[in-house]
Amino acid sequence: MAARALARWGLALAILLYGGVASGASQDARDEETLRFVHLEGNVGGASGGHTAVRIGDLVFHYQHDGDVFRLVRDGWPDFERNYAGFQSRPLNLATVWVGAEEATRVRDALAGAHLRQLRRLARREATIRDRRMAEALAGGGDRTYPVPVAGLFDPEGEGDAALAGLRAGLPGVDEQLEAVEARVRGFALPRADEPDALSRLAALRADLALREALRTIARARPLAPDALLDLGLPELTPVERQSLTALARGLGERAGSLLGSRRADRGQVLLRVAARYVAVHRSLAANRPLLLDPRTDAAGARPASEHRPEELRALARQGRGFLAKARSEVFTAAASPAEGDYNRLEDLAGRVASFEEAEVHGGTVEVGRERLVPGRAAPVALPIRAGPHALALALAETARRREARVREEVALRYDYGLIDRNCVTELLAAVQGALGGRERAAQVLGGTLAPGEGLGFIPRVFHQQIVTRYRVTGVERVAPYRERAIEDRAQVAGPRRTQLREANTLTSEVYAPRDADGSFLLFTTGAAWPRPLFGLVNVLYGAGDAALGVFTAPLDGGRRLARAGRGVLFSLPELAFQNVRKGSFDAASLPQVAPAR
Numbered sequence: 001m002a003a004r005a006l007a008r009w010g011l012a013l014a015i016l017l018y019g020g021v022a023s024g025a026s027q028d029a030r031d032e033e034t035l036r037f038v039h040l041e042g043n044v045g046g047a048s049g050g051h052t053a054v055r056i057g058d059l060v061f062h063y064q065h066d067g068d069v070f071r072l073v074r075d076g077w078p079d080f081e082r083n084y085a086g087f088q089s090r091p092l093n094l095a096t097v098w099v100g101a102e103e104a105t106r107v108r109d110a111l112a113g114a115h116l117r118q119l120r121r122l123a124r125r126e127a128t129i130r131d132r133r134m135a136e137a138l139a140g141g142g143d144r145t146y147p148v149p150v151a152g153l154f155d156p157e158g159e160g161d162a163a164l165a166g167l168r169a170g171l172p173g174v175d176e177q178l179e180a181v182e183a184r185v186r187g188f189a190l191p192r193a194d195e196p197d198a199l200s201r202l203a204a205l206r207a208d209l210a211l212r213e214a215l216r217t218i219a220r221a222r223p224l225a226p227d228a229l230l231d232l233g234l235p236e237l238t239p240v241e242r243q244s245l246t247a248l249a250r251g252l253g254e255r256a257g258s259l260l261g262s263r264r265a266d267r268g269q270v271l272l273r274v275a276a277r278y279v280a281v282h283r284s285l286a287a288n289r290p291l292l293l294d295p296r297t298d299a300a301g302a303r304p305a306s307e308h309r310p311e312e313l314r315a316l317a318r319q320g321r322g323f324l325a326k327a328r329s330e331v332f333t334a335a336a337s338p339a340e341g342d343y344n345r346l347e348d349l350a351g352r353v354a355s356f357e358e359a360e361v362h363g364g365t366v367e368v369g370r371e372r373l374v375p376g377r378a379a380p381v382a383l384p385i386r387a388g389p390h391a392l393a394l395a396l397a398e399t400a401r402r403r404e405a406r407v408r409e410e411v412a413l414r415y416d417y418g419l420i421d422r423n424c425v426t427e428l429l430a431a432v433q434g435a436l437g438g439r440e441r442a443a444q445v446l447g448g449t450l451a452p453g454e455g456l457g458f459i460p461r462v463f464h465q466q467i468v469t470r471y472r473v474t475g476v477e478r479v480a481p482y483r484e485r486a487i488e489d490r491a492q493v494a495g496p497r498r499t500q501l502r503e504a505n506t507l508t509s510e511v512y513a514p515r516d517a518d519g520s521f522l523l524f525t526t527g528a529a530w531p532r533p534l535f536g537l538v539n540v541l542y543g544a545g546d547a548a549l550g551v552f553t554a555p556l557d558g559g560r561r562l563a564r565a566g567r568g569v570l571f572s573l574p575e576l577a578f579q580n581v582r583k584g585s586f587d588a589a590s591l592p593q594v595a596p597a598r
Helices: 004-017 029-033 077-087 101-139 162-169 174-186 198-219 239-260 267-287 310-331 340-362 390-414 424-435 439-446 460-470 482-494 496-503 532-557 560-577
Strands: 034-040 051-056 059-066 069-076 092-098 145-148 302-304 365-367 379-382 473-479
Touching (some): 029 101, 034 460, 051 101, 051 460, 059 077, 059 424, 069 077, 069 101, 077 482, 092 460, 101 145, 101 198, 101 390, 145 198, 198 390, 310 340, 340 365, 424 439, 460 473, 482 496
Antiparallel strands (some): 034 051, 051 059, 059 069, 145 379
16 A cells, blocks of 8 residues: 555655646657556555556546545656655556547546545535634633634734735725625624524634735735745846736736625635735845745644755755746746746745755754645634624534534545555546446456456455456556666666675665665565565564664664664565565655666
8 A cells, every 4th residue: 555654755745846736748649548557566664565556648546545534646647656666666567458538538537526526525524624613712712713824924913015005006995895894793693503504604704704804904005924925045037037927916916806806705815815925926026036925834744854864855955946946937938927826836846945945954844745835824813702602602613513523424434444445456446447337337448357356456466467367458567666777777887796786785785875764674675586585584683683772772862773673674574475565765865866767
């Protein structure tokens, strides 16, 4: 199965290195007519059992156990390959089945639709969490506040920002709308818990609080918070970039006007973000270099900087700046206004680069979340005082808690994980067969019959063999892992025998740098089938010796060596039975040294 932590880390790096979008060379027409079932060989941790995915053109769909949700993930092939064959150093075996453009499109659209429906259900779960938090805040008594997204980008005590004052001058009706929303917030009264729309009124209150903050920000021309902008010392703007930013500012002003006349529920926080970007663009024009909103909002995608080597952080920052420069040239290519989504690529990359550079100096955390970073820093806003009796608030909070529990249970049942009956193999095969019209129709299209989990088919390696033998497979290919490709490249210079001897162990290897996540081991066993048990025994003894040393170093390193040794022993045991799990893994500091897949 997928190694959740490493996969999240690797995919986030791919997002960073590829500028936040799936990219790569376009496939020829035949690639759009095939399903390529991908078998990823195992590695340490949760990836030890292998993994399964399906590639359709440049898109890859696969299931991952992520926290309490078994997610359907959609990735671009370049990012997927870089993460698994690169960072995780896992061979990828692809079995190609030609199905025709119509059927391939049907499967792709069905999986994309399932992915979107899952996102909507998870968003609904998040909405029930917000309802519960607001109800509990109303029932808390005293200084009742609620965090309004995006409002934290502005200084609530400041006034007189020139850019916002100019925006305000071109937006008629701000005062009237502010007066109306102020009246709604002041007049809010707690509904009875048994009213059908009780929780909907909480959602309406949240929307009004955000809209009130947006209108107050524009009406008072509040400046950005002192730390809202990232100044990475980027090169000065070119004349074309100045024209593009000027057009972007004009477009943001027009969008602010359309939002004022909109009835969308989230227009308050969207208007806040548009206003913040409007100010950021004007600040950039004034400074004659890009100044971007800090998109880091919470710790959801953050990991301790201590998990990464200093040279890795430096490499990430250096590479990130390179890809930020590339994205900058792509976003500002003409005087036309860039789309906000494209402009957000720059914000996302800038936030990640800043996190790596700051972590190298100060420690803390780094942003490695797989989702695009969007400016949304929240700020606490006072809830209305005329809320109603405290008992009413308590009852409403209990109602919100019950609905949240019910929605959580629905999500858990729909996206539950089972090691044997509901894993990355069984769910993917069921989804593909469902998209093709059921098992019988799928058998006609794919050239054979196969039930999810049939005959140990829940094991990725077995499933791959079943695909090859039962389906109408037109080709099988293997994408070599990074370590293997790196050794091949070095063998061309230093000679194969000398290179193989040097790279066979972790002490003399020039390709691989030991990592705690891989555990303590001495000998690589990939490709060494018959002597593998002997190599495994050496690795077990090596890990045991490292563990003995770890007992003495534990007071100094917090048990780090001992934990690494334990992982080493654990994942060396399969080698005694001729199984290879550990293949080493790489980080951003070592990955660029290896040639791309051929």
